[in-house]
Amino acid sequence: MGKYRENTLSVVVPVYYGMSCLEELCNRVKAAAEPLFNDIELILVNDASPDNSWDEIKRLCASDKRIKGINLSRNFGQHYAITAGLNEAGGEWIVVMDCDLQDIPEEIPNLYHAAAEGGYDLVMAQRIERQDSWMKRFSSRLFYRVFSFLTDTRQDASVANFGIYHHKVITAILSMRDHIRYFPAMAQWVGFKRHYLPVKHSQCNRKSSYSLTRLMKLAFNSMIAFSDKPLRLVVYLGLFISLSSFLLSVYYFILYLSGRIQVMGFVSIVLSVWLLGGIIIFILGITGIYVGKIFDRVKDRPLFIIADKVNSND
Numbered sequence: 001m002g003k004y005r006e007n008t009l010s011v012v013v014p015v016y017y018g019m020s021c022l023e024e025l026c027n028r029v030k031a032a033a034e035p036l037f038n039d040i041e042l043i044l045v046n047d048a049s050p051d052n053s054w055d056e057i058k059r060l061c062a063s064d065k066r067i068k069g070i071n072l073s074r075n076f077g078q079h080y081a082i083t084a085g086l087n088e089a090g091g092e093w094i095v096v097m098d099c100d101l102q103d104i105p106e107e108i109p110n111l112y113h114a115a116a117e118g119g120y121d122l123v124m125a126q127r128i129e130r131q132d133s134w135m136k137r138f139s140s141r142l143f144y145r146v147f148s149f150l151t152d153t154r155q156d157a158s159v160a161n162f163g164i165y166h167h168k169v170i171t172a173i174l175s176m177r178d179h180i181r182y183f184p185a186m187a188q189w190v191g192f193k194r195h196y197l198p199v200k201h202s203q204c205n206r207k208s209s210y211s212l213t214r215l216m217k218l219a220f221n222s223m224i225a226f227s228d229k230p231l232r233l234v235v236y237l238g239l240f241i242s243l244s245s246f247l248l249s250v251y252y253f254i255l256y257l258s259g260r261i262q263v264m265g266f267v268s269i270v271l272s273v274w275l276l277g278g279i280i281i282f283i284l285g286i287t288g289i290y291v292g293k294i295f296d297r298v299k300d301r302p303l304f305i306i307a308d309k310v311n312s313n314d
Helices: 020-031 052-064 078-088 103-118 136-149 167-175 183-189 212-225 227-258 268-297
Strands: 005-015 039-046 067-072 093-097 120-126 158-167 195-198 306-310
Touching: 005 078, 005 103, 005 158, 020 052, 020 103, 039 052, 039 078, 039 158, 052 067, 052 306, 078 183, 093 103, 093 167, 093 212, 103 158, 103 195, 120 183, 120 227, 136 227, 158 167, 158 183, 167 183, 167 306, 183 212, 227 268
Parallel strands: 005 039, 005 093, 039 067, 120 195
Antiparallel strands: 067 306, 093 158, 120 158
């Protein structure tokens, strides 16, 4: 990500099952952003979409040099596709949005004005009335509540990727070399002066890229990547079991002295199982914290692999 030019905008769009939406998306983004900026660029990142999204991206790139296409070598996931697009972005301001038109392009001027007038470095869109199924809304709220608890952060289920970010915010996010990427949490972690703006939300015009399995995988990976609290909870569990086993041993010892336990070996077996179980979980929890930290450092695989580019600066 090089030096930006002032009053320019980059719009980064991860694409998956987006063939039918892309032309309308590009037209609406250009209509909304052109009056505000000296120059704009749209960066469409094809995350190995099973439909003909890449062919559509190439067609759009041929019709307008301001549209740039990136084709990943395989499906890496939405947040890795966003990272690939951010690496290409050269605008002073960067908008991140989905390709399915649920994020309404006409909200871009509102996001920009809120940032410019309030002196904010990032303004994140807040979907007050989400146009999703009740199951998706419920699973989203559940995910964010658990995610907030396990990472000791405040997460808002109404906020996703859509927002406008100053170049320095994106530079800070790209400096994070975490191999597990989750853009909203990374945007929160880097700090800067932020604002949340209520926006309209549209119905989805494409097949969702997130199955239940992928949602669970995203949730698990994000929680592991942004906090070691799950491991600390395991340590607390081990301490609780150890304490419980100690109290239980006192109880059984009293029963033994009173002659109420007649089966030889019962006390020793029960106490040893519970006590050793708690100690083992405690030790594994501590070891897991260190192993988890080392594991994050030793892997040095690329975050994504680009197969093709169209209208790229490189």
